[in-house]
Amino acid sequence: xxxxxxxxxxxxxxxxxxxxxxxxxxxxxxxxxxxxxxxxxxxxxxxxxxxxxxxxxxxxxxxxxxxxxxxxxxxxxxxxxxxxxxxxxxxxxxxxxxxxxxxxxxxxxxxxxxxxxxxxxxxxxxxxxxxxxxxxxxxxxxxxxxxxxxxxxxxxxxxxxxxxxxxxxxxxxxxxxxxxxxxxxxxxxxxxxxxxxxxxxxxxxxxxxxxxxxxxxxxxxxxxxxxxxxxxxxxxxxxxxxxxxxxxxxxxxxxxxxxxxxxxxxxxxxxxxxxxxxxxxxxxxxxxxxxxxxxxxxxxxxxxxxxxxxxxxxxxxxxxxxxxxxxxxxxxxxxx
Amino acid sequence: xxxxxxxxxxxxxxxxxxxxxxxxxxxxxxxxxxxxxxxxxxxxxxxxxxxxxxxxxxxxxxxxxxxxxxxxxxxxxxxxxxxxxxxxxxxxxxxxxxxxx
Numbered sequence: 534x535x536x537x538x539x540x541x542x543x544x545x546x547x548x549x550x551x552x553x554x555x556x557x558x559x560x561x562x563x564x565x566x567x568x569x570x571x572x573x574x575x576x577x578x579x580x581x582x583x584x585x586x587x588x589x590x591x592x593x594x595x596x597x598x599x600x601x602x603x604x605x606x607x608x609x610x611x612x613x614x615x616x617x618x619x620x621x622x623x624x625x626x627x628x629x630x631x632x633x634x635x636x637x638x639x640x641x642x643x644x645x646x647x648x649x650x651x652x653x654x655x656x657x658x659x660x661x662x663x664x665x666x667x668x669x670x671x672x673x674x675x676x677x678x679x680x681x682x683x684x685x686x687x688x689x690x691x692x693x694x695x696x697x698x699x700x701x702x703x704x705x706x707x708x709x710x711x712x713x714x715x716x717x718x719x720x721x722x723x724x725x726x727x728x729x730x731x732x733x734x735x736x737x738x739x740x741x742x743x744x745x746x747x748x749x750x751x752x753x754x755x756x757x758x759x760x761x762x763x764x765x766x767x768x769x770x771x772x773x774x775x776x777x778x779x780x781x782x783x784x785x786x787x788x789x790x791x792x793x794x795x796x797x798x799x800x801x802x803x804x805x806x807x808x809x810x811x812x813x814x815x816x817x818x819x820x821x822x823x824x825x826x827x828x829x830x831x832x833x834x835x836x837x838x839x840x841x842x843x844x845x846x847x848x849x850x851x852x853x854x855x856x857x858x859x860x861x862x863x864x865x866x867x868x869x
Numbered sequence: 870x871x872x873x874x875x876x877x878x879x880x881x882x883x884x885x886x887x888x889x890x891x892x893x894x895x896x897x898x899x900x901x902x903x904x905x906x907x908x909x910x911x912x913x914x915x916x917x918x919x920x921x922x923x924x925x926x927x928x929x930x931x932x933x934x935x936x937x938x939x940x941x942x943x944x945x946x947x948x949x950x951x952x953x954x955x956x957x958x959x960x961x962x963x964x965x966x967x968x969x970x
Contacts, residue, residue, distance in 0.1 A: 571870075571937075571940035572940070618920075621920065625916075625917050628902060628917055629900060632874060635873075635874035635883070636873040636874045640876045641879060641903060642880070705921070844905075847881070848905045850905065850906070855906075
C-alpha cells in the first residue's frame, strides 16, 4: 500500500487562521518539544534545516583534509593512531548529519553533488592550510573547541534527528579538543623552537576560530528566526563571548599568548572585551577566496570521482547476489 | 511508508541500524547508513556506530522494508489508550498506605 507523503506545503488560509497542522507545529515549538521527520513543518523551517545540517555535514567531510594532511607525518605511532581516529570520527560525524538531513527529503547524492559542484557552503575555517605539526594542536584546541561551543546547544535543536546526531557528535568531540590541547602543551614544554611553533600556529588559528561563530548578531539575518524555531539557542556573539571566556584560562595553562592586544577582562560586564574581528576576511573566504578553498574542493571532487567505480561495482555485485539468491535470471537491463 | 530518508534514486540503499549496547539490553535504533548489501551494511554499521565499544550486536534493516504507522492518522491511531487511565497502577488510590501493594 502506498500512503501519500505528508502535504507539508499546505498554506494556512488567512480567513480561517492557522491550519490545524501549523497550530500543532507552533504548539510543539512553544512547548519546547521536538519536531520529527513526518510532522508537518513550515517550508522555511525545512529549508533552513536542510541548509544548516547539510552545511554542517559538508564541514565535517571537508574538515578531514587539514588533519588528513598530517597522518603520514605524525611524529609518533601513538600520534598517528590518534589522528586517524579523529579523522575517522569526522567522517562519521558527516555521515550522521547527512542521514539527519535526508529525513527532510533531500538525498545524499543531491548533497554530495551540491558540494562538489561548489554550490554548497561549509565552515570557512577549513579553507586555511595546516603547514605545521602544531596546527594539529591548534585545530583540536581552537577549531574543535569552537565547534563544541557551537554544537552543545544544538543537542537541544527542535528537529529530533538533528538533535540526536549532535548528541552523538558532542560525546565524541571532547576527545578531539583535549588531544589538541595536549599536543600544544607538549610543544610548549619543549624546546624554544617548539614553543615558537606552537605560538605561531595559535596566532594563525585564533581569529579564524572566532569567526566560526558566524557574523555579529546585528549582521546575522537568519539568526532571529532560527532562535524562534528553537534550532539555535544562543546568538553568535553570545557563543563567541563564552568561548573566549573559556580560552583565556586555558591559554594561561598552555603558556601561549592569544593574539589580541585588546583582550582584557571587563569587570563591569563580567566578560572579556575583544578586539575587532576582520569580517572582510571572513566574507572573502566564504566567497571562495580563502587560501585553500580550491584545493579542498578539488580533493573532495577527485575522491568522489575516483570512488565512482567502487560504488558502482558494489551495487552491481549486490544486485547479482540478490538475483542469485532469488533464482531469477540476471538480464542485461538488471545490471545496467 | 518506509523509514524517513530512504530514496530509490540513490546508488546504494539506506539501512536502519540497531545496536545492542550490552547483554541483557534490547537492540535500539541508533541511526542509518548507505550500503550496497547487507554484509557491507553490517560492516559499515560497526565502523560508524560502534567505534567506542557501544555495542555487542548489530541489526541492519533496509529502510524500504520498514512499515510505519500512517503519519497523517497519528491522533486517531493512538487515541484508544487515552482515557483508560485504569490501565495504570496509579489509578487505584484506595490501597495507599497498605504495604506491598
